[in-house]
Amino acid sequence: MERVQKYTKPARVFHWIHSGAFLLLVITGLFLFIPALGFLAVDSWSRVIHRVAAVIFVLAPLIEILANRKTSWETIKSVFKWGADDLEWAKAMPRYYFFCDESSMPPQEEMNTGQKLWFFLLLIFSPIFVITGILMWFFKYSLPSAVFQWSVFVHDVAFIVIFAMFLVHIYLGVIHPLMRKHGGSFSSMVDGTVTADYAKSHHGKWYQKVTKS
Amino acid sequence: MADKAILYDSSKCTACRGCQVACKQWWGLEADKTEFWGTYENPRDLSADTWVKIRFNEISNGNGGVDWIFTRQSCMHCTDAACVRVCPTKALYYYPLGFVAYDKDLCSGCGYCVEFCPFDVPRAKGNDITGIRKIDKCRFCIDRITNDLEPSCVKTCPTDALIFGDRDELVAIGKQRVQELKATYPDAYLYGEKELGGLHVMYVLTQSPEVHGLPVDPQVPATAIAWQDVIQPLGYAAIGLVVAGLGLNYLVARANANKEAEVKAKVKAKE
Numbered sequence: 001m002e003r004v005q006k007y008t009k010p011a012r013v014f015h016w017i018h019s020g021a022f023l024l025l026v027i028t029g030l031f032l033f034i035p036a037l038g039f040l041a042v043d044s045w046s047r048v049i050h051r052v053a054a055v056i057f058v059l060a061p062l063i064e065i066l067a068n069r070k071t072s073w074e075t076i077k078s079v080f081k082w083g084a085d086d087l088e089w090a091k092a093m094p095r096y097y098f099f100c101d102e103s104s105m106p107p108q109e110e111m112n113t114g115q116k117l118w119f120f121l122l123l124i125f126s127p128i129f130v131i132t133g134i135l136m137w138f139f140k141y142s143l144p145s146a147v148f149q150w151s152v153f154v155h156d157v158a159f160i161v162i163f164a165m166f167l168v169h170i171y172l173g174v175i176h177p178l179m180r181k182h183g184g185s186f187s188s189m190v191d192g193t194v195t196a197d198y199a200k201s202h203h204g205k206w207y208q209k210v211t212k213s
Numbered sequence: 214m215a216d217k218a219i220l221y222d223s224s225k226c227t228a229c230r231g232c233q234v235a236c237k238q239w240w241g242l243e244a245d246k247t248e249f250w251g252t253y254e255n256p257r258d259l260s261a262d263t264w265v266k267i268r269f270n271e272i273s274n275g276n277g278g279v280d281w282i283f284t285r286q287s288c289m290h291c292t293d294a295a296c297v298r299v300c301p302t303k304a305l306y307y308y309p310l311g312f313v314a315y316d317k318d319l320c321s322g323c324g325y326c327v328e329f330c331p332f333d334v335p336r337a338k339g340n341d342i343t344g345i346r347k348i349d350k351c352r353f354c355i356d357r358i359t360n361d362l363e364p365s366c367v368k369t370c371p372t373d374a375l376i377f378g379d380r381d382e383l384v385a386i387g388k389q390r391v392q393e394l395k396a397t398y399p400d401a402y403l404y405g406e407k408e409l410g411g412l413h414v415m416y417v418l419t420q421s422p423e424v425h426g427l428p429v430d431p432q433v434p435a436t437a438i439a440w441q442d443v444i445q446p447l448g449y450a451a452i453g454l455v456v457a458g459l460g461l462n463y464l465v466a467r468a469n470a471n472k473e474a475e476v477k478a479k480v481k482a483k484e
Contacts, residue, residue, distance in 0.1 A: 032301045032321070032323055033445070035301065038300075038321070039302060041301060041302055041321035042318070042320070042321050043321070044321055044322040044339075044343075044344055044345040045345075046321075047321065047323065047345075048344055050344075098462060098465050098469070100466055100470045100473060138341075140324055140328070141327070145328045145329070145434075146436075149328060149436040150436055152328075152440060153440050153444065156444050156445070157444060159448075160444070160448040160451055160452065167455050167459065168459065171462075171463075176463070176466060177463075177467050177470035178470070181470075
């Protein structure tokens, strides 16, 4: 079965470093969010890990963007382009994801509309996490209390939104039956490739562009 | 068991600051380095090692003279305490006698209590870069009062500006004292009778609260309530819905995928 390269090695390395940092942030953050887990935050070590992971979480994309300025800029631009194609995806979504009717879904780009939405939310909410996090970390006692009070609240709201999307991301990446067909999607983040069949059925528009060259 | 409380009478306080010393003596707290900054008020602020201090204010008394206002500054031991609401480890908790108790071993150093206290009382000590720190505040001399002793500050006060007892009795005493004071101080006020559900450290004030540097009608910050009582449950609900939705999708999608595979197999078998 012919395979197609979807993600380069740098892209995959970045993905795993960033998501590793993200998981650490989620887990250590949950210790302070869920009262029943509060005892795990005693003695502050989870908060040290949260800070170290936060630094990685910020540095990794910065390095990635600086090292691949052109492709990064193209990708970020594409995430802000929304149009008729995305409406088509939305219309086909229930049939596709619930009834596994692949014929109902129009051909998608390298990132389908759902993936674009995930990327879009990350681009909006990550800076919100980072800014409120920086306020809480470095300006805790030097700004009026109200700033900190709002930072905690906003940080929490951002977490709920992103964590919900994160669960969807995992689910659609490795659990949904359609994403395990044709050799599956997970390999795209392991060795960077997917089968030609997978590329044709899930990212048809992109597959055409890539095989033309 | 009846709630206990401390009553501080600002009109009887001579600002000897024996309370500051007695508190440190009993709890073995370090001295804070101080420098003269224009008044007798020292240290300049509460700290992780200074749990009570006296504030000095001078105000014009309208007769060409100056009134020297002394105000105790320490944990007010609220009935509805913002710090207890936001503490993630329950290091801060309500003791059955009504005051806000503190178990330092459970403190995670997050500092939420520092930022949400309407009276700006808890203080942190530690490393702000790594975040490893512990908070501290007045502990209501829990080990003394549970052994039939008065809090350390109360015991040492030479003028009985500080007294300790059942809260109901102290409310009555405080109200009566305010009535007596109104002749000379028309703005006299019993602070803490009703604020935040009732404070377990109440103040007889000679002036209105803001003159003493106290917040008028203090509230638990709205963000604390929005965070703990709204967003957190909503968050659980939202995530729960997502998980349930994904679970449902999996069951439906798998059933349909299997159906399709069956149909395909049948078609193939026919061929």
